[in-house]
Amino acid sequence: MxxxxxxxxxxxxxxxxxxxxxxxxxxxxxxxxxxxxxxxxxxxxxxxxxxxxxxxxxxxxxxxxxxxxxxxxxxxxxxxxxxxxxxxxxxxxxxxxxxxxxxxxxxxxxxxxxxxxAREVSAHLAAEGVRDVALMATEGTYRIGLYEHAMADAGLRCHLPLADERRQLMRGIYDGVKAGDMALAEACFSEVALQLGRRHGDVAIVMGCTEIPLGLQGSAAVGGLRLVDPAxxxxxxxxxxxxxxxxxxx
Amino acid sequence: MxxxxxxxxxxxxxxxxxxxxxxxxxxxxxxxxxxxxxxxxxxxxxxxxxxxxxxxxxxxxxxxxxxxxxxxxxxxxxxxxxxxxxxxxxxxxxxxxxxxxxxxxxxxxxxxxxxxxAREVSAHLAAEGVRDVALMATEGTYRIGLYEHAMADAGLRCHLPLADERRQLMRGIYDGVKAGDMALAEACFSEVALQLGRRHGDVAIVMGCTEIPLGLQGSAAVGGLRLVDPAxxxxxxxxxxxxxxxxxxx
CATH class of the missing domain: 3.40.50.1860 (Rossmann fold)
Known part of the structure; x- marks a missing residue:
């Protein structure tokens, strides 16, 4: 027992x-x-x-x-x-x-x-030998540096999306998942994820908002990327x- | 508000x-x-x-x-x-x-x-004009007549699986879903569902155990059947x- x-x-x-x-x-x-x-x-x-x-x-x-x-x-x-x-x-x-x-x-x-x-995810990635991470998140999460701090503590480099990509993430989260428009969500999230992959190469992409994995579930567009679900x-x-x-x- | x-x-x-x-x-x-x-x-x-x-x-x-x-x-x-x-x-x-x-x-x-x-499901089906229902459930649910009573009250005819089909349902629930063997679960559930469809024709098949829909999710085998998820x-x-x-x- x-x-x-x-x-x-x-x-x-x-x-x-x-x-x-x-x-x-x-x-x-x-x-x-x-x-x-x-x-x-x-x-x-x-x-x-x-x-x-x-x-x-x-x-x-x-x-x-x-x-x-x-x-x-x-x-x-x-x-x-x-x-x-x-x-x-x-x-x-x-x-x-x-x-x-x-x-x-x-x-x-x-x-x-x-x-x-963020501490759990950073420890998990560091233990797996990851060095470079790209972070998809809400503006609020970027604002407080939630992942950036935890990743720095774990010795990870954290790459952030550009301003217009962040806006696209917010659109996918609020007008997409939260409002039930999953097609819009997938379009927004997958485009940003692909951009991050192109820019940073072999990087672990952290889906740092609980709505993002819901929108990317089963998306063929991001099949080649290494996506990490913090949840x-x-x-x-x-x-x-x-x-x-x-x-x-x- | x-x-x-x-x-x-x-x-x-x-x-x-x-x-x-x-x-x-x-x-x-x-x-x-x-x-x-x-x-x-x-x-x-x-x-x-x-x-x-x-x-x-x-x-x-x-x-x-x-x-x-x-x-x-x-x-x-x-x-x-x-x-x-x-x-x-x-x-x-x-x-x-x-x-x-x-x-x-x-x-x-x-x-x-x-x-x-069972009362919610019976009222729902009766309101949709359904007359004949087949019930997939656990032995315990059959034993207490949970759906049979509620369906009779709502004017529905309730058809039950045969003894060996009931055993197969229990196997799919316990050795399948509850133990995490989803392939076994789908095989057990879909065979019984198809038998019920063959025997009773145009019948609404109630998946009267919460584990059954989990095992039948996305099953192509039962695509032509009218499955009702009480959950x-x-x-x-x-x-x-x-x-x-x-x-x-x-």
């Missing part, structure tokens, strides 16, 4: 990405069971809770210079408090941009481990915590 | 089906927004919580004649109580067989509406409750 720990997922940013994160987490748990030669049974999965709560737009809040603009923090604090009350020992945030508030959230709940997506890496890290395993890169 | 109500999903039975149910619920919410001509935004989704808790095997408990065998009830009661404490006004159970305990669970929490999958119908019903809309069939 394997002892598991309760874990939580802070989602709703957007809800489709949160749902997909649970799928990735369940897959990661099944993978761990198989790797240990254990049968995959319903009862062998760790208890986990998904909170999908309405949270004001993260990039919008980061962009705004007014004092009250950090309004995403309040609903995230409330949801995280409830996940903690449900017994969660570790929590993953299913939104890259929301990590702008990671430090504040972690400080408020020191008894739970709040995973950090998958983060889901593996959360599964490791649930089975109380060392926090080695997924 | 649309007023939404908090809703819950009782999952973990199995966890992959619970994750998929959240995806279907999010899709259903987006569909409702589009149908009302509203933009689909993260903040327009209702707050919803997914509880994925370990629950002893449901069919095993129903099959057993010993008094202590109804052990699935306890973890479901606990999880439902927590979903209620989180503010859920309506809850869906992401497992057909677990509906054996629907009445007990609903009686314990009279202030929340616990949706009933999709239930997810639409839950979305209607979240937006406080009349509980008309999805």
């Amino acid at each position: 394997v002892v598991t720990r309760v874990v939580g997922i802070l989602g709703g940013m957007g809800p489709a990405a949160g749902a997909d994160f649970v799928r990735l987490f369940v897959e990661a748990c099944a993978g761990l069971m198989r790797a240990r030669g254990e049968p995959v049974r319903d009862q062998a999965f760790p208890e986990h809770w998904l909170a999908q709560v309405p949270v004001p737009d993260r990039t919008g809040a980061i962009d705004s210079a007014t004092p009250g603009a950090h309004q995403p923090l309040e609903p995230m604090l409330q949801a995280l408090g409830r996940l903690a009350a449900l017994g969660s020992r570790a929590v993953a945030i299913a939104c890259n941009t929301a990590h702008a508030w990671h430090g504040t959230l972690q400080a408020r709940f020191p008894h739970i481990e709040l995973l950090h997506v 998958r890496v983060l889901a593996c890290a959360l599964a490791n915590r649930a089975y109380d395993m060392p926090s080695s890169p997924a | 649309v007023v939404t109500r908090v809703v819950g999903i009782l999952g973990g039975m199995g966890p992959a089906a619970g994750a998929d149910f959240v995806r279907l619920f999010v899709e259903a919410c987006a569909g409702l927004m589009r149908a009302r001509g509203e933009p689909v935004r993260d903040q327009a989704f209702p707050e919803h919580w997914l509880a994925q808790v370990p629950v002893p095997d449901r069919t095993g408990a129903i099959d057993s004649a010993t008094p202590g065998a109804h052990q699935p009830l306890e973890p479901m009661l606990q999880a439902l109580g927590r979903l209620a404490a989180l503010g859920s006004r309506a809850v869906a159970i992401a497992c057909n067989t677990a509906h054996a305990w629907h009445g007990t669970l609903q009686a314990r929490f009279p202030h929340i509406e616990l949706l009933h999958v 999709r119908v239930l997810a639409c019903a839950l979305a209607n409750r979240a937006y406080d809309m009349p509980s008309s069939p999805a």
Whole structure:
């Protein structure tokens, strides 16, 4: 009998990405069971809770210079408090941009481990011998340097898209995935990914917004590129915590 | 500004089906927004919580004649109580067989509406003019007559698979989907579905176990059949409750 720990997922940013994160987490748990030669049974999965709560737009809040603009923090604090009350020992945030508030959230709940997506991804890539990374993300994620800092700490070079490519990413995220126009999303994302590949050669392209993998799923256009899904890496890290395993890169 | 109500999903039975149910619920919410001509935004989704808790095997408990065998009830009661404490006004159970305990669970929490999958599906099919239904399910679901009763109440004829076909369904569910062998699952499920189609003609085939649609996803073999996914119908019903809309069939 394997002892598991309760874990939580802070989602709703957007809800489709949160749902997909649970799928990735369940897959990661099944993978761990198989790797240990254990049968995959319903009862062998760790208890986990998904909170999908309405949270004001993260990039919008980061962009705004007014004092009250950090309004995403309040609903995230409330949801995280409830996940903690449900017994969660570790929590993953299913939104890259929301990590702008990671430090504040972690400080408020020191008894739970709040995973950090960019640190998990950077450790994972560094362990795989990657040196050069290109980052597809929201303006908010670029603004706070979420991945740039974590990657520098891990010894990785981080290449960013040009201004018009960033605008195209934002269009794919908001007018594409979030609004349900997946064809537009795929067109926007694949064009930027191909440009990054052309410019930087053999580079790992991090899809640093949870909506981007949803838009690129099954896209033939980017078949030759090395795409990294941070949600998958983060889901593996959360599964490791649930089975109380060392926090080695997924 | 649309007023939404908090809703819950009782999952973990199995966890992959619970994750998929959240995806279907999010899709259903987006569909409702589009149908009302509203933009689909993260903040327009209702707050919803997914509880994925370990629950002893449901069919095993129903099959057993010993008094202590109804052990699935306890973890479901606990999880439902927590979903209620989180503010859920309506809850869906992401497992057909677990509906054996629907009445007990609903009686314990009279202030929340616990949706009933078979009643939602029966109302949905009757409203579409369907008369004949074939039911793919677990032994536990057949044992309690979950769909048979609800369909009779809705004026539908319910056809059941033969004994060896039922065994094949159980194999596809347990050795297939729950154990991660999707090729085995598809083979088991598609053969039974084709037999039902051959035997009963123009019949709506209800995939009355949440694992069956996961195993039949994208199966070309059953392309000509009319397959009904109760999880999709239930997810639409839950979305209607979240937006406080009349509980008309999805």
